[in-house]
Amino acid sequence: MSFEFYTAGWQLFTLPVLAYMLLGTVIGIIIGALPGLTAMMAVSVLVPLTYTLSPTAGIIMLLGVYCGANYGGSISATLVNIPGTPSAVMTTMDGYPLGQKGKAGLAIGTATVASGLGGIFSVVTMAMFAPLIANIALKFTSLEIFAIALFGVTIMGYISPGSVLKGLISGVFGLLIGCIGFDPTTAVPRFTFGEQNLLSGVQFVAAMIGLFGLAEILLASEKIKDLQTRPELFKMQNPLECLKYLRTLWGNLLRSSVIGVIVGAVPGTGGTIAAIVGYAVQKKVSKNPEGMGKGAVEGIAAPEAANNACCGGALTTLLSLGIPGDAVTAILIGAFVLHGLTPGPMLFESNPDLVSAIFIGMFLIQMLIIALGLNFAQYFAKLLLVPRPILNTIILALCVVGTYGVQNSIFDIGTMIVFAVLGYVMAKASIPRAPIVLALILGPVMEENLRRWLSLAEGHVLESLAGAFTTNPIAMAILAITALTLVLPLFQKSGRLNEGMAEHIVGGKK
Amino acid sequence: MERMSGKVAVCGMVLAAVALGAAGCFLGTKEEAKPPAQPIVFLIPAGPGGGNDLTVRALIPGMRQALGQELIAENKPAGKGAVAAAEIMNGRPEDNKLYFNSQTVLLMPYGGMPDVKLERFQPVAQVVEDMGAIIVRQDAPYDTLPEFIAAAKRRGGKIRVAHNGVGSLWHLAAIRFSQAAGVDFKYCAYTSGGRQMLGALVDGEVEVCVISPSESKPFIEAKKVKVLAVMSDRRHTVVPNVPTCREVGLDTVFNVWRGVFTTAGVSEERLNALDAAVRQAVATEEFQAFARNNGLPVKFRGHEEFKRIVYEQREMYAKLFGEIDK
Missing domain, CATH: 3.40.190.10 (Periplasmic binding protein-like II)
Known part of the structure; x- marks a missing residue:
């Protein structure tokens, strides 16, 4: 990729685009800081509202929300010991104890700088690798795309926090919902019960807003009570104190960022896993492992760098393969589609300036996070004191308007409400909701490509598969990895990562 | 003082969030508001950004001028276009709704939407011949x-x-x-x-x-x-x-034609007015420039000729599908 490619996006950065980028990042940090409001929810509610913006402004704003929210979660994690977003779960481990020592400024400063640097690292990796991967992906046939989607679906049961079984229940349910609508190869309607609104399947954005937007409000309105806080701790002195520690953190930050990018790039995994792995690895290599969990700066830097680096990783997969790297990027697909764009390798050919603008925008967003975080974290923290009924009302209105706006459809509002009830029940049964999102996106992709490949094989499936070892080595490698992912856990007593994760999350939520 | 500015900042941010929401609501629902002159709703059976969407949006300024009436584009991609088609078919002619599509409208009955009946549509004018x-x-x-x-x-x-x-x-x-x-x-x-x-x-x-x-x-x-x-x-x-x-x-x-339809049963007078408005919009320099930039071959046909072509093609498709089924 030439230098011109990377700079081409600059011309799209008009004043309004910059303003929306700032707005998105601020909204993201606010949403992230408020417990219960997640990046997933914010992005799903805001996707339809970007319809009236230019594609660049809309997408960059949503990226701001995405990255901002991933960072913002650390604020409430530190101050009230509640991860503002799930990906901040590991930040509570050391952030909160440090805050209790009266060093909330140091904790949040560290989280800010680590988030920003992790993010910047991921943007640079993305800018380097996404065009290369996209170039290879342009030659992907149905078999490769099927293999990647299958891998994403397989991994999703294992990576969801807590029970593998519950993760799989959620994922399989999502796959079933994904079957609704026209059959991809024969145009026969399935499971529509004569409802013409279901011919093209369940409207994805409506389902997401229900699962993550409205459902969260239902959950939150059950327990309206003001947070138990000690306002004196909200005074953040010397966030810049963290710069003194920076010298000792470089290796940590680099390692955690690499972990974040890789975890993010794998379809099906997201910021929460990245943070957990980042923290776990840091604990292994730490010179002072006993100190972690008691307010160690390194214990804040590792998960925060990892969860923000995850954004760039997930976006790399989305842009270069058209397959979401995590649940939020799955929702971002909706934003692309709304503007008539299809994320994937063709985007590099058809809209290179937009791709370039995304790289530049992501970079600027990370800078913004550092600037906003270091200067205004204490004001964001004050939002924790805004009464929840007011917030919930605003979000409720956005959920309904946003759902209707996607395709001017009242039916979709009904879809949204059905999924909200579903999301509520799932949350009550502690079944993770993220696998549904991924399955809903990956399921149809998987089916369509598998069916097409089978039809091209014309009945000679085994011969074609054997032939694929030479003609489609990438697909076969991915299928082999998928098979290993399925088989290996059978030989272990229990998924090590999973067990550790569940323990951390249960501990973190206390 | 610092406490004050903190509050102001927080309020500002909350306001910004609300304003964004409000702006979204406003922009999103503006299209449904009904001012006294009762605007024409122009249904697009596809999402924004595609060929049909862009063509309709390029037609609207010229038609607005010709009719002296407000026109509003509404994207209805739901159900692969079945929802928008049903809205025209089940509507009344006086609802004043327009619809834009290609011969896809003839093909829908063969593609799992048996309820789509051409007789319920009134061809208004052809715009594109691809x-x-x-x-x-x-x-x-x-x-x-x-x-x-x-x-x-x-x-x-x-x-x-x-x-x-x-x-x-x-x-x-x-x-x-x-x-x-x-x-x-x-x-x-x-x-x-x-x-x-x-x-x-x-x-x-x-x-x-x-x-x-x-x-x-x-x-x-x-x-x-x-x-x-x-x-x-x-x-x-x-x-x-x-x-x-x-x-x-x-x-x-x-x-492949693309053109404008409305609900069947519309008065002759109204049909002629709509036909003339499309003709005028297609002739504008703005529309011609749009078509050139997008590589769209423009071909205007009035409602009588357009209707003839549409029905001729339906016969041809019936024959083709008959042959496929054999």
Whole structure:
């Protein structure tokens, strides 16, 4: 990729685009800081509202929300010991104890700088690798795309926090919902019960807003009570104190960022896993492992760098393969589609300036996070004191308007409400909701490509598969990895990562 | 003082969030508001950004001027366009709703939407006349249509062709071509549409696409694909150097029209006014420039001629589908 490619996006950065980028990042940090409001929810509610913006402004704003929210979660994690977003779960481990020592400024400063640097690292990796991967992906046939989607679906049961079984229940349910609508190869309607609104399947954005937007409000309105806080701790002195520690953190930050990018790039995994792995690895290599969990700066830097680096990783997969790297990027697909764009390798050919603008925008967003975080974290923290009924009302209105706006459809509002009830029940049964999102996106992709490949094989499936070892080595490698992912856990007593994760999350939520 | 500015900052941020929401609501619902003059709702059976959407949005300023009436574009992609079609079919003529589509409206009954009845639509005017074209990869070992047909026959076995869903536009175009050329096709569905079909052509999963040069414009310009011939009685503006099938000795035509419809039963007077408004909008310099930039071949036809063509084509499709089923 030439230098011109990377700079081409600059011309799209008009004043309004910059303003929306700032707005998105601020909204993201606010949403992230408020417990219960997640990046997933914010992005799903805001996707339809970007319809009236230019594609660049809309997408960059949503990226701001995405990255901002991933960072913002650390604020409430530190101050009230509640991860503002799930990906901040590991930040509570050391952030909160440090805050209790009266060093909330140091904790949040560290989280800010680590988030920003992790993010910047991921943007640079993305800018380097996404065009290369996209170039290879342009030659992907149905078999490769099927293999990647299958891998994403397989991994999703294992990576969801807590029970593998519950993760799989959620994922399989999502796959079933994904079957609704026209059959991809024969145009026969399935499971529509004569409802013409279901011919093209369940409207994805409506389902997401229900699962993550409205459902969260239902959950939150059950327990309206003001947070138990000690306002004196909200005074953040010397966030810049963290710069003194920076010298000792470089290796940590680099390692955690690499972990974040890789975890993010794998379809099906997201910021929460990245943070957990980042923290776990840091604990292994730490010179002072006993100190972690008691307010160690390194214990804040590792998960925060990892969860923000995850954004760039997930976006790399989305842009270069058209397959979401995590649940939020799955929702971002909706934003692309709304503007008539299809994320994937063709985007590099058809809209290179937009791709370039995304790289530049992501970079600027990370800078913004550092600037906003270091200067205004204490004001964001004050939002924790805004009464929840007011917030919930605003979000409720956005959920309904946003759902209707996607395709001017009242039916979709009904879809949204059905999924909200579903999301509520799932949350009550502690079944993770993220696998549904991924399955809903990956399921149809998987089916369509598998069916097409089978039809091209014309009945000679085994011969074609054997032939694929030479003609489609990438697909076969991915299928082999998928098979290993399925088989290996059978030989272990229990998924090590999973067990550790569940323990951390249960501990973190206390 | 610092406490004060803190509060102000927090309020500012909350306000910004609310304002954004409000702006969204406003922009989102503006289209549904009904001022006294009762605007015409122009239904687009597809999401924003596609060819149909852009064409309608380019038509609206000219029609607004001609009719002296507000027109509002409304995207209704739900149910693969079935929802928008039902809104026209089940509406009353005085609802003043317009609808834009290609022959997809004729094909819907064959593609799993048996309820779509052409008799419930009143053709208003044709706007675009596009066509199918035989498109292969840039590095394919043939440069003309006869070479391609000869190579296909020589090879034996089936040539893999992409289409955009069973019973859809480019599926029919491919069938038409295969019948005329006597080439056996293996049909593969790429239901996301033109981009996906052409992507499959570029990565070699299929060997040929029968699709419009307008939809392939970015691929043609990027020199990823080449057009062997167009299935029409005239050449296409995007590839003026490419011959028609007839010019190279193959008698087959697959024209694709796009045009404006309303609900059947509309008064003659109203129909004439709408017809004239579309004519005027198509003639504007702005619309012509839009069509040039997007490689869209403009062809205006008034409602009588347009209706005749639509019904003629329906007969042809019925015959084609009859033959497929055999």
